[in-house]
Amino acid sequence: MAVTINLKDPALLDALAAKTASAGGLLRCAAGEFSPAVFANSLGAEDMVLTDLIVGEKLPIEIFSLDTGRLPPETYDLIAAVKAHYGLTLKLYYPRHELVEGYTRQNGINAFYESVELRKGCCHVRKVEPLQRALAGKKAWITGLRAQQSATREGLPVHAFDAGNGLEKFNPLADWSEKEVWAYIKLNGVPYNALHDRFYPSIGCAPCTRAITPGEDIRSGRWWWENADTKECGLHLKATP
Numbered sequence: 501m502a503v504t505i506n507l508k509d510p511a512l513l514d515a516l517a518a519k520t521a522s523a524g525g526l527l528r529c530a531a532g533e534f535s536p537a538v539f540a541n542s543l544g545a546e547d548m549v550l551t552d553l554i555v556g557e558k559l560p561i562e563i564f565s566l567d568t569g570r571l572p573p574e575t576y577d578l579i580a581a582v583k584a585h586y587g588l589t590l591k592l593y594y595p596r597h598e599l600v601e602g603y604t605r606q607n608g609i610n611a612f613y614e615s616v617e618l619r620k621g622c623c624h625v626r627k628v629e630p631l632q633r634a635l636a637g638k639k640a641w642i643t644g645l646r647a648q649q650s651a652t653r654e655g656l657p658v659h660a661f662d663a664g665n666g667l668e669k670f671n672p673l674a675d676w677s678e679k680e681v682w683a684y685i686k687l688n689g690v691p692y693n694a695l696h697d698r699f700y701p702s703i704g705c706a707p708c709t710r711a712i713t714p715g716e717d718i719r720s721g722r723w724w725w726e727n728a729d730t731k732e733c734g735l736h737l738k739a740t741p
Contacts, residue, residue, distance in 0.1 A: 503679055505682050507683060507686060512683055516683050519673075520553070523672035523673060523676075524553055526659065527557070527559055527561065527670070528557070529659075529670075530670045531559045531560050534640035534668050535640075536639060537638065537639060537640040537642060537670075538561065538562045538564060538638050539551070539554060539641070540565075540631065540634065540641055540643055541563050541565045542565065542643075542704075543575050543578050543579065543703070545681050545682065545701075546645070546646060546676070547644040548578075548690050548692050549644070549681055549685060549690065550644050551586070552586075552684075552690045555588060563588065564590060564591040564592065564634050565593070566593050566626075566631060568705050569626065570705040570707060572705075572709070574694045575693060577694065578692070581691040582691065585691050593630040593631070593633060594630060595626045595629065595630055596625075596629065599629065600625055600626070603622060607621070612707070612708065616726060619708075619723060626705070632665070638667055639668060640669070640670060641665070641667060641668075641669055642669075643669065643671055644673055646671075646674060646678075646681075647674050647675060649702070649719055656674045657671065657674065658671050658674045678701070678718065698711055699711040699712055700712075701718040701721065702718055702721055709721055709722055
């Protein structure tokens with residue numbers, strides 16, 4: 501955790517209480533009005549906040565994660581911690597083996613470093629295609645996206661129709677600050693990825709994630725060899741007409 505927070509700050513606690521109530525309302529809306537709804541848990545700090553809210557309120561929202569096959573060991577440890585803490589076995593989706601084999605045979609095992617196109621191709625095989633299977637037949641999906649995470653997420657709505665995937669999309673933490681996320685985690689004893697304590701604010705596949713230094717953008721550790729305006733994997737891109 502790179503951010504410093506004062507858990508006795510009245511302004512922070514008031515803001516957190518209000519935003520927690522609002523997020524809970526959005527989750528209840530998704531569960532009640534757009535069933536079946538699912539939560540795509542990428543196992544980041546924000547996603548653990550939403551996991552705590554969904555489980556705590558016993559909402560009928562399926563929680564799943566994408567196991568790309570190249571996650572850090574600490575992420576697998578967190579998957580186990582989620583089961584131990586909440587009694588929740590995450591539903592895991594994996595890449596289709598024939599797609600991974602085809603990609604690596606044609607391009608090489610670490611081809612994603614060579615160009616944006618090859619990196620996005622790897623993300624498509626390991627993330628986008630499994631997500632499409634996870635969302636099939638669903639009416640809504642929930643994410644832990646925040647507007648402050650990167651320039652590509654400015655103006656992020658809390659609820660909008662996802663034309664690319666053909667269903668409603670809820671971002672209950674869209675207006676949360678990093679301090680509010682961590683205050684919730686600390687106040688509620690929520691388990692989180694150990695890499696966060698080693699200056700990894702954003703965690704994805706192990707080869708594509710590094711620690712950041714003080715003052716760097718929180719997404720600078722993801723695909724650090726690319727320009728900031730390309731740093732999305734394809735899971736959250738808007739459909740083009």
